[in-house]
Amino acid sequence: MKVLLAALTGSGLILSSVIARAEEAAYADPVESWEQLWSTVLFDLWIMGIIFGALAVHWLIKYKAKSPDDVGDSPSLSRAQMWSWALIPAFIFMADDFYLAAKGWTVWNTYRNVPEGAMEVKVTGNMWYWEFEYEDGTTSSYDVDGKEGDGLVVPVGTPVVLRMTSNDVIHSFGLTKYRVKEDLMPGRITYIWFNPKEEAESWVTCVEFCGVLHSRMYAPVKAIPQPKFDEWLQKRAEEENA
Amino acid sequence: MSAQSEKFKLSEWIFTTDHKRIGVLYLIGSIAAFGIAGIMALLIRIEQSSLGPTLADSAMDAGNQYNVWLYFHGAAMILGFLIPGLTGFAANYFLPLMIGAKDVAFPRINAFSVWLFYTGIIVALLTFIVPDAPDIMWTGYPPYSLVTSGNTAFYVFTVHLLGFSSILGAVNFLVTVIYMRAPGMGWNQLNMFVWSTVTAFVIQLVFVPVLAAAVTMLLFDKYMGTHFFDPSAGGDVLLYQNLFWFYSHPAVYVILLPALGILYEIVATFSKNRIFNYKAGVYGGMWGTVLISGEVWVHHLYVSGMPNWIRIGQMVSTLLISIPVGLMAISLFGTLYRGSITFSIPMKYAVACLFLFLVGGLTGIPLAITALDLHLSETSFVHAHFHYIMGIFATFSVFAGVYYWFPKMTGKMTDEKLGTIGFWLNFVGVNITFIPLFIIGIDGMPRRYWDYEMYPQFENWHFVAMLGAIMIGTGMALTIFNWIKSAINGEASSANPWRSASLEWTHTVNPPGPGNFLEDVKVSEEWTPYDYAKR
Numbered sequence A: 001m002k003v004l005l006a007a008l009t010g011s012g013l014i015l016s017s018v019i020a021r022a023e024e025a026a027y028a029d030p031v032e033s034w035e036q037l038w039s040t041v042l043f044d045l046w047i048m049g050i051i052f053g054a055l056a057v058h059w060l061i062k063y064k065a066k067s068p069d070d071v072g073d074s075p076s077l078s079r080a081q082m083w084s085w086a087l088i089p090a091f092i093f094m095a096d097d098f099y100l101a102a103k104g105w106t107v108w109n110t111y112r113n114v115p116e117g118a119m120e121v122k123v124t125g126n127m128w129y130w131e132f133e134y135e136d137g138t139t140s141s142y143d144v145d146g147k148e149g150d151g152l153v154v155p156v157g158t159p160v161v162l163r164m165t166s167n168d169v170i171h172s173f174g175l176t177k178y179r180v181k182e183d184l185m186p187g188r189i190t191y192i193w194f195n196p197k198e199e200a201e202s203w204v205t206c207v208e209f210c211g212v213l214h215s216r217m218y219a220p221v222k223a224i225p226q227p228k229f230d231e232w233l234q235k236r237a238e239e240e241n242a
Numbered sequence B: 001m002s003a004q005s006e007k008f009k010l011s012e013w014i015f016t017t018d019h020k021r022i023g024v025l026y027l028i029g030s031i032a033a034f035g036i037a038g039i040m041a042l043l044i045r046i047e048q049s050s051l052g053p054t055l056a057d058s059a060m061d062a063g064n065q066y067n068v069w070l071y072f073h074g075a076a077m078i079l080g081f082l083i084p085g086l087t088g089f090a091a092n093y094f095l096p097l098m099i100g101a102k103d104v105a106f107p108r109i110n111a112f113s114v115w116l117f118y119t120g121i122i123v124a125l126l127t128f129i130v131p132d133a134p135d136i137m138w139t140g141y142p143p144y145s146l147v148t149s150g151n152t153a154f155y156v157f158t159v160h161l162l163g164f165s166s167i168l169g170a171v172n173f174l175v176t177v178i179y180m181r182a183p184g185m186g187w188n189q190l191n192m193f194v195w196s197t198v199t200a201f202v203i204q205l206v207f208v209p210v211l212a213a214a215v216t217m218l219l220f221d222k223y224m225g226t227h228f229f230d231p232s233a234g235g236d237v238l239l240y241q242n243l244f245w246f247y248s249h250p251a252v253y254v255i256l257l258p259a260l261g262i263l264y265e266i267v268a269t270f271s272k273n274r275i276f277n278y279k280a281g282v283y284g285g286m287w288g289t290v291l292i293s294g295e296v297w298v299h300h301l302y303v304s305g306m307p308n309w310i311r312i313g314q315m316v317s318t319l320l321i322s323i324p325v326g327l328m329a330i331s332l333f334g335t336l337y338r339g340s341i342t343f344s345i346p347m348k349y350a351v352a353c354l355f356l357f358l359v360g361g362l363t364g365i366p367l368a369i370t371a372l373d374l375h376l377s378e379t380s381f382v383h384a385h386f387h388y389i390m391g392i393f394a395t396f397s398v399f400a401g402v403y404y405w406f407p408k409m410t411g412k413m414t415d416e417k418l419g420t421i422g423f424w425l426n427f428v429g430v431n432i433t434f435i436p437l438f439i440i441g442i443d444g445m446p447r448r449y450w451d452y453e454m455y456p457q458f459e460n461w462h463f464v465a466m467l468g469a470i471m472i473g474t475g476m477a478l479t480i481f482n483w484i485k486s487a488i489n490g491e492a493s494s495a496n497p498w499r500s501a502s503l504e505w506t507h508t509v510n511p512p513g514p515g516n517f518l519e520d521v522k523v524s525e526e527w528t529p530y531d532y533a534k535r
């Protein structure tokens, strides 16, 4: 069974890798590459949508019954026409699929390959709050009710990799601003990375259903300049040791 | 006109083994499920329409009741309305008529399966009675479904009953189509709806047992102390998601295929045309879908921490679904070409479905691309996508089917004016409800949220979506009212009001009596259900 699966998915993989090779990963920043891919795909969708939609509207108007007793007269297809109307569209769809898959794979690699020198933060999900632990053991979190705490604070200019797990049920780390998310599960460790390029404040929201306060499981994500970050981390460490 | 007994006797309906009555029972049960699940949808929309608790005093209350509503909405719409509406009602009533059979192969099993279905609906409805209502969404992921104080058992039993009912249906209909076609009827002369049902039931038969196994393991874990999904005792939380989607992705085709099948019938009848490239639609499209359906479930686990290689492999196989689906789209849209098109209510719904199908199908493509999905997954973009392609599209096709076959089932016509008003309310309403969800989804609005404190900017769009839902609610109420009113005292219909060439219209009276046909059906080698040009 596993072999079969691997063969099936693998054959697709090889085909798309051939195409992907042709256009080496030009992207570095996940957000930028996401946006680029998104506009490529959107363009693709509009073209297909307009072709099908316009044809349908055109035919619905043009072939409106002249009298209620009329019947349609679409010709029956010859063998050759039949095959062409199956194989040619199938080939076009397939070509488009592989094209998109190749582009998608390139962006995927950007997402999955953590850059050297990334800062690591340990994230733990709990019903219903996030805990962040920095490399030196300092922790941070956010209390939604009291709106207290700093949440996830990161320095601008350093890629951040999150190693994530959960203490109870499944949660998911949804980082809209950085176009990435991944689940946190008990018994497994998952990772994502993101690239805080400029000063910004955004939210992480839990995006895997986890019970009654699922929609209140959020925390701020603050990207601040490196010196300020160092100050902040030191202050947090002192608070904790006190 | 009808040969069936004139006076209504309840016992005749309870003990019936007639596929047509069983079909009607499925229709009534599934529309009831639709109604209740629809009310839940309205409540959900109202709760979300303003920031903070809207229909409750505290966050805890709002969250608790929202989760129960949403659980019931999703589970009842899929398991209680769409699957039984399409494969229970439509297949039961019309498949035997289309192939010239007097009934299904195993009429008593058929009767058993409809009552299993009703039992399943009743168990689902206990949600509103038991003190600890299930709150685990229609997906029931552990560990949450194991640790919640909600009654996960009701979810498990609902799935068991409805799943078993549908497996019985699958065996029954496959045997019926294989052995009970009218003499002379070859495989390439079957109605598209018959093919779509056959392919859907093949999927049901192969995959439902996997779902049944998955939920049974939940039951064992929660109530009997096993540890299939408990990592602290050597289990694995992801096992459930894999099993669940191994069934539930194919399940979307169990809905999509018969819905398309109904549309093929309606589009062909109202264009008075042959199906464009029938064989490509059947063998490439429907069977192609069956072939790929079991190879793509990981696209529901793109953000679940699955290994990279399988996330990429299934991105490719998921994208490849566009081939069979594209072939079906070409043969469906192509059936309009050089037709002679009229626009009664069934055709209005069918044309709306072409639009919903395009929007829903195309928005699936970004979701198929793993990297794009890392942002889109679990947002209201996904929610809007599956409502277009599965929720609304399939619902409209059930509605189109009821309008189309209404004269057949009752001998009466529906009210055209009321039907048209209902149609426009429904069609405009769904777009007003779900287009905003695409927009805020791209901006990061998470799914399954009763509140969104952190994103107050989405409040206006949620309000708009609620207005759309109210429009839909009004449209649906008018539609169902129209059916009831017309069934009781609608105008009598002519024998074949849409001038269809398919057997269920040409060879039976309205409604057909026991045994369906006045004389045995035989078809010639050139006959097809779409024989318009020649007449």
Ligand code: HEM
Binding pocket: B038, B041, B042, B044, B045, B070, B071, B073, B074, B075, B077, B078, B082, B137, B138, B139, B383, B387, B390, B391, B392, B395, B433, B446, B447, B448, B449, B450, B469, B472
């Ligand atoms: C008729 C109008 C409908 C409205 C206004 C509506 C509205 C909604 C809303 C607001 C949600 C909650 C989304 C969230 O909070 O994440 C939802 C979820 C859902 N709906 Fe509908 N819906 C409608 C029809 C349908 C139909 C016909 C189906 C049939 C398949 C359906 C299937 C689902 C499913 C499967 C979910 C997901 C449930 C879950 O996440 O657990 N809906 N709907």
Ligand SMILES: [Cu+2]
Binding pocket: A170, A171, A172, A206, A207, A208, A209, A210, A211, A214, A215, A217
């Ligand atoms: Cu959550």
Ligand SMILES: [Cu+2]
Binding pocket: B248, B249, B252, B296, B297, B299, B300
């Ligand atoms: Cu799927």
